Amino acid sequence: MKKIKNIFKILSAQALTVLVILLVIALVGQTYTFLNPSYENIDVIPDRQLGWKLVPNSIFTYTGVHWYKNEFKTQIKTNSLGFRDTERTIKKQKDSTRMVVLGDSFVVAREVPFDKTPSQLLERYLNGSNSNESFANSKFEVLNFGITGFGLTQNFLTNRLYVKNYSPEYVFLFIFEETLWRTLSISHAITNTMNVNKKLHIRPVLNMNESNIQSLLQVLNFKEFYQFLVKSENEKRSSQKYKPISEKEYVNFIESQRALVTFDKIIKISNMLAKMKLYLFTADDFEKFISLQNVSINSTFNGQRTRKRKQKIFISDLGSRLLLGFKNLRKNIQPELKMQDEIQKLINVYGPLQSEGLEEKGLFGGNKDFPNFETMVFINLKAIQAMKEDINAYGGQLVIVDATSNVIGKGKLPANLLSIILERYSKVNNIGYIPLYKDLNIANSKGLTTQWPFDSHLNEFGNKVFAESMFRWLQNKGVGASLNN
Numbered sequence: 001m002k003k004i005k006n007i008f009k010i011l012s013a014q015a016l017t018v019l020v021i022l023l024v025i026a027l028v029g030q031t032y033t034f035l036n037p038s039y040e041n042i043d044v045i046p047d048r049q050l051g052w053k054l055v056p057n058s059i060f061t062y063t064g065v066h067w068y069k070n071e072f073k074t075q076i077k078t079n080s081l082g083f084r085d086t087e088r089t090i091k092k093q094k095d096s097t098r099m100v101v102l103g104d105s106f107v108v109a110r111e112v113p114f115d116k117t118p119s120q121l122l123e124r125y126l127n128g129s130n131s132n133e134s135f136a137n138s139k140f141e142v143l144n145f146g147i148t149g150f151g152l153t154q155n156f157l158t159n160r161l162y163v164k165n166y167s168p169e170y171v172f173l174f175i176f177e178e179t180l181w182r183t184l185s186i187s188h189a190i191t192n193t194m195n196v197n198k199k200l201h202i203r204p205v206l207n208m209n210e211s212n213i214q215s216l217l218q219v220l221n222f223k224e225f226y227q228f229l230v231k232s233e234n235e236k237r238s239s240q241k242y243k244p245i246s247e248k249e250y251v252n253f254i255e256s257q258r259a260l261v262t263f264d265k266i267i268k269i270s271n272m273l274a275k276m277k278l279y280l281f282t283a284d285d286f287e288k289f290i291s292l293q294n295v296s297i298n299s300t301f302n303g304q305r306t307r308k309r310k311q312k313i314f315i316s317d318l319g320s321r322l323l324l325g326f327k328n329l330r331k332n333i334q335p336e337l338k339m340q341d342e343i344q345k346l347i348n349v350y351g352p353l354q355s356e357g358l359e360e361k362g363l364f365g366g367n368k369d370f371p372n373f374e375t376m377v378f379i380n381l382k383a384i385q386a387m388k389e390d391i392n393a394y395g396g397q398l399v400i401v402d403a404t405s406n407v408i409g410k411g412k413l414p415a416n417l418l419s420i421i422l423e424r425y426s427k428v429n430n431i432g433y434i435p436l437y438k439d440l441n442i443a444n445s446k447g448l449t450t451q452w453p454f455d456s457h458l459n460e461f462g463n464k465v466f467a468e469s470m471f472r473w474l475q476n477k478g479v480g481a482s483l484n485n
Contacts, residue, residue, distance in 0.1 A: 022315065029314035033068035038309040042297060043076070043148070046290045049161060050154050051203045051283055053147050054108075056082040060306050062110045064455045067309045067317070071452045072111050081162065084108050084117070085144040090165050096139045097126075097479070100163050102155045103174030106403070106466075107146025111457045119144040121467035126474070143168065151182020152380055153206045153280070156387050164394050170432070171391050172399045172470055173384075175422065176407040177415055180380045184371065200292075201284040206383050212276045216378050217364050219265050219272070220421075225257055225373070225413070226364065229351045232343050244339040254413050258420050266424045273382045346411045373414060381425055388431055399432030401470065406437035406444075407451075436469045 039061045044052040059077045063069045079087050092098055101107050101119045109117040115124075119142045126140035143166060145158055155173060163171060186201040236242045245253070283289070301307050332338070353367040366372040388398045404418040419437060426433035440450050443465055450462030458466060 025318070026313075026315040029318060030311075033311060033314050036069035036073075037311075038063040038066055038068050038070070040307055040309050042293065042301060042305045045082070046202070046286060046293060048283075048286055049204070050147070050150075050157055052149070052289075053082040054078045054084065055305065056080050058305070064111065064452075066454060067312050068314075070454055072455070074110060074113055076110055077114065083143075083145055083147070084110070084114065085119070088141065088143055088166065092141070092167065093139060096141055098141045098143065098166060098168040099170040099172065100143045100145055100166065100168040101172045101174065101401075101470075102158060102163070103146045103401075104150040104179060105146070105148045106176070106407070106458060107144060107174050108148055109146075109458065109463055110148070111452060111455055112460050112463055116460050116463055117144060118463050118466040118470070119146075121464060122470050125467065125471045126479070146174070149182075150179075151185070151203065151205075152179055152383050152387075153183045153204050155179075156206070156383050156390075157204065159387060159390055164390065167394050168396050170397050170399055170474070172401050172434075173387070174401045174403065174436075174466075176403040177409050177418065180376055180404075180418065181370070181410070183380050183383060184376060200289065202286060202289045204280060204282050206379055207279050207281060208276060208379055208382060209279075212272075213375050213378060216269060216272060217372070217374055219269050220260065220374050220377070222257060222260065222374065222417070225350070226352055228253065229347050233347050233351060236344075236347075242340075244336065244343045246336075247339060250339065250342070250413070254416050257413065258416055261417065261420045261424060263424055263428065266421070266428050269378070269381065270385070270425065270428050273378065273385055276382060278379075278382050278386055342411060346413065349410045350414065373417075377418070377421060381421075384425070384431070385429065388429065397432055399434060399470075399473065400426055401434045401436050401466070403436045403440065406440040407456075432473065434469050434473045436466060439465050439469045 041060050041062065043055055043058065043060055043062075045055050047053045056078055057080055059075065062072075062074050062076050064071060076084060079085050099122070101122070107118065114120060123140055123142035126142070143163075145163055147154065147158070150158070152173075152175070159171065182203065184205050184207055186203050186205060232244065297303065297305060349370050350373050351367055353365050364372050364374070366375065370376075384398070384400070391398045400422055402419055402422050404422070405412075405415045408415045419435070423433055423435065425431070440462065443450050443461070448461060450458055450465055452459050
């Protein structure tokens, strides 16, 4: 009996110790969150031509989307045009060389101070003391025309509406998966603060004639990819002990699909696209967007465009993050779980709507949320082709900065396909190409972190890699200084 009492006392003491520790963590954590609040911002205004853009001449604090300052706290300042850049004169200074970086939030780089953004870093590198002799007397300007949430359609329009007036010699276009999907998708997160359906149509989109798309589909012909998805989905439904392919098998399958992207096919696609038309569809819900944003500002935000996020229970949030950490750890320990998630993601995004049978129309039909993968590719390639022509017309050169095989959101296989398509299309069409994903992947393989763990955008080091990749490309063109890492 005495022994049982001793055991009970020990267990009670341990339980009390754990409780005290949890209370201390909760108190310290709650105090930290109170002293380090997060800010919610309505930092864009409706724009009839672009859909939206950053509020001109604004200053606000950015802490990401977490309910307290989790990873960073930056001050964002925009110029009179509504871009995160200094004021620039339209007329270039004498002997100056001008460049532009286009893209979405990865180019705006709200997660880092202004002087650590890729455009500012590149400008600083170019204006270094050891300039190339042929550019020794030149001053370099790198203008930031990135806007949060933009797709290729909006980058295309930004170039026509704004960039061309500044006559840059080089236009760097940052691309990752979402850039390309947004080209023809109205879905977005800009209206999140309005409490309405995310599918409110405020984004201009591009499209092509359906018959033209059908004629192109047979060229790349990723039939095996869709057959693989149909087969995987059927196996999942019919087997309680479904086991996906191994990581090694998946890598081999990716390589087999990449091998289908030959230069002959890209040349044929380029020639066919050159004869086709691109159609622009403007926003249907623009007036509704204006009205809803005004209501949100005047009610939820009390007439302002920024507010502190509401406090939550720190210990509960910590518990959720620990569970997520354990889940990710389990996936690393059990690779088959990671592969299950990967295959399911592919099925959800790229799986054909008509999975019954293997008819061509069903395989290439897409689904209710996403069109066929190649359809997305062709529309974007046509947009890039048109954008290149616009830039060439004012004496500039388009340069694609490709991050698709690093910033992966919709599957490793399609991301790899997009990279090789962009690379070979750029070569065939005399477009500059920077495989940024390779530099980021190399850094990651060395244990260097390039993205914020929670936010997922590039951190200071990742933005440095971004800028250095552009700089090295320019060095190979005979532009700029020697970069010492």
